[in-house]
Amino acid sequence: MAALLGLAMLPGLLTPIAVAAEADPLGKPKLKAPQANKVSPFTAKVNKKAAAEVAKGQRAVEADARRARADQARTVTWPMAGAATVQIPNGGSASAKPGSLPLTLAQPTPVKKGKQPKAAAALKLAVLDQKQTRRTGIEGVLLTATAPKEGGAARLGLDYSAFAAAYGGDWAGRLQLVKLPACALTTPEKKQCRTRTPLQFTNDRADEQLTAPLSFAAAPRGATQVMAVTAATKSGGGDYKATPPGRILRLGGRRFLRLLHLVLSIAGSAVRGRPQAGPVHLVRLRVSGRPHRQHQQPGLRDRRGLRPHLLLHRAQVRLL
Structure with missing residues (x-):
């Protein structure tokens, strides 16, 4: 009986069992068919304003470099002590070279509105030497202008080409005309005697000329202004403060x-x-x-x- 039961179960044991096949993990992925797309070239837009600004700055730097190389080859001659009395003409300008410093005097600039300034008949111009100038803490030129007792006004011109290359950092472009207290000539070591008050001026960098209007009040012995040609902290070439x-x-x-x-x-x-x-x-x-x-x-x-x-x-x- 047991033998017959075993023979009956034998066909079921010999029947193959169906097993699901596993996907090949390294097989070729199913990708979509390639499709052509429309491609257009990309051109970056140039910021014309920014490009012009950069080009302008580059040209300015190159011009400064050329000027610096030229200044390095120039000689520097500081003016000596000297004085001269200059009569102010009715038209044009009068020139003098006190201490070898070229100076000009002309009628005051007419104003558009208001009372016209009265011109001084003459001015006595004096240039101090470098020893006296450096005692006041000035790196430049120290000079005085004295008007007659009636006072008056004039337009001063100064040629700084002889010492324009004394220092770098666009020193000539930063030159200005300042006013000092009268005690700067007698007690320059005092702090209050070194106070600098910038005057109205024009610096012509191309011609290396300083121009400034001067005005004097009436005084029994004539009013005197103590002035200095020295550099400010900034110019068109940059800020050097x-x-x-x-x-x-x-x-x-x-x-x-x-x-x-x-x-x-x-x-x-x-x-x-x-x-x-x-x-x-x-x-x-x-x-x-x-x-x-x-x-x-x-x-x-x-x-x-x-x-x-x-x-x-x-x-x-x-x-x-």
Whole structure:
């Protein structure tokens, strides 16, 4: 009986069992058939205003570099002490060279409205030597103008071409005419005697001429003005005022190019032994910059809300 039951179950045990085949994980993926799409060339739009600004800055830097190279070859001659009395003509101008400094005097500039200024009959012009000039803390030229007792007005012209290349950093472009207290001639060591009051002036950089109107009140012995030709902190070539320590300079485009040109001109001038922006010699200058995205404060923006191209990271200057 057991044998018959085993024989009956044998066909079922020998029947093959159907098993589902597994998908090949390394098989070819099912992709959609390739389809051609319309492709058009991409042309980036140029910001003409920004490109023009960059080109303008580059031309200005190149012009400054050419002028700096020309100034390096020029000789510097400071005027000596001297004086001259100049009669102011009714028309044109009168010239004199007290201490070899070319000066001109002319009638005051007419005003459009109001009372016309009365012209002085003559002015006595005196130029002081460099020793007296440096005692007052002036890097430039010190001079005086004395009017007759009736007073009056005149237009002064000064040719600074003989000492235009005395310093770098566009020193000639920063020249101005300032007024000093009368005590600057007697007690120049006092702080109150070194107060500088800028006068109205015009600096013709191309002709290297300073022009300024002068006005004198009536005085029993004649009024005297003490004036100086010295440099301001900025000009069309940039701002040369000292930056407070720790301040971050946000520079981009033309401003960065001008800074780079200034740094290179200072370093080159120090090697040649000529001071750049004053009576100091640069002995070490270290400047490094970082792109905006790499700076520690990448969120900085200028007044227009634009990000600068480069941030001044570190600057170290040591002067004697």
